[in-house]
Amino acid sequence: MLRRAIDGVARALRFASTSMLIAIVALNAANVIGRYLLSAPIAWAEEIMLYLMFGAVFLCNPTVTWDGAHIRMDVVARALPRGIRRGLEAIADLVSFAVASLLVYASVPIVRQLFEFDQRSDAANVPMALPQGTIPLGFALAAIALLARELCGKAAEQAAEGPEVGAK
Secondary structure, three states: OOHHHHHHHHHHHHHHHHHHHHHHHHHHHHHHHHHHHHHOOOOOHHHHHHHHHHHHHHHHHHHHHOOOOOOOOHHHHOOOOOOHHHHHHHHHHHHHHHHHHHHHHHHHHHHHHHOOOOOOOOOOOOOOOHHHHHHHHHHHHHHHHHHHHHHHEEEEHHHHHOOOOOOO
């Protein structure tokens, strides 16, 4: 049940991130056409593309975390027995959870200030709390994904993948 719910949230976040990346490409194409063919560039395009990239990266972070797909150097860990490999995975998840929690703790007050002061971007007049808010949101969801990976056994299953040392 927990896995299906998180898989559904992960699909929604992937869709949102993909949509943002497609919007970046479309907006960039429109800006190129406007700039070079019509001599009328879109003044706010660069800013919006940057904010969409923030959203795409930080909203997809929890799905990458849930899938255990972050880039890692695990050549040595893969050669270790499953039990040790699982212990290393648990330690890595614990450290990742601590870092994600710290980033949420540090960034929420900043986003709250941006919201309270109604700070807006220069070109597009976007409330800065929106793009900056994707940072604590993405890391909070990643921390939840880490907990869920451990609670539902997904992390243990992934650690068990690969050859067992001494197996033929």
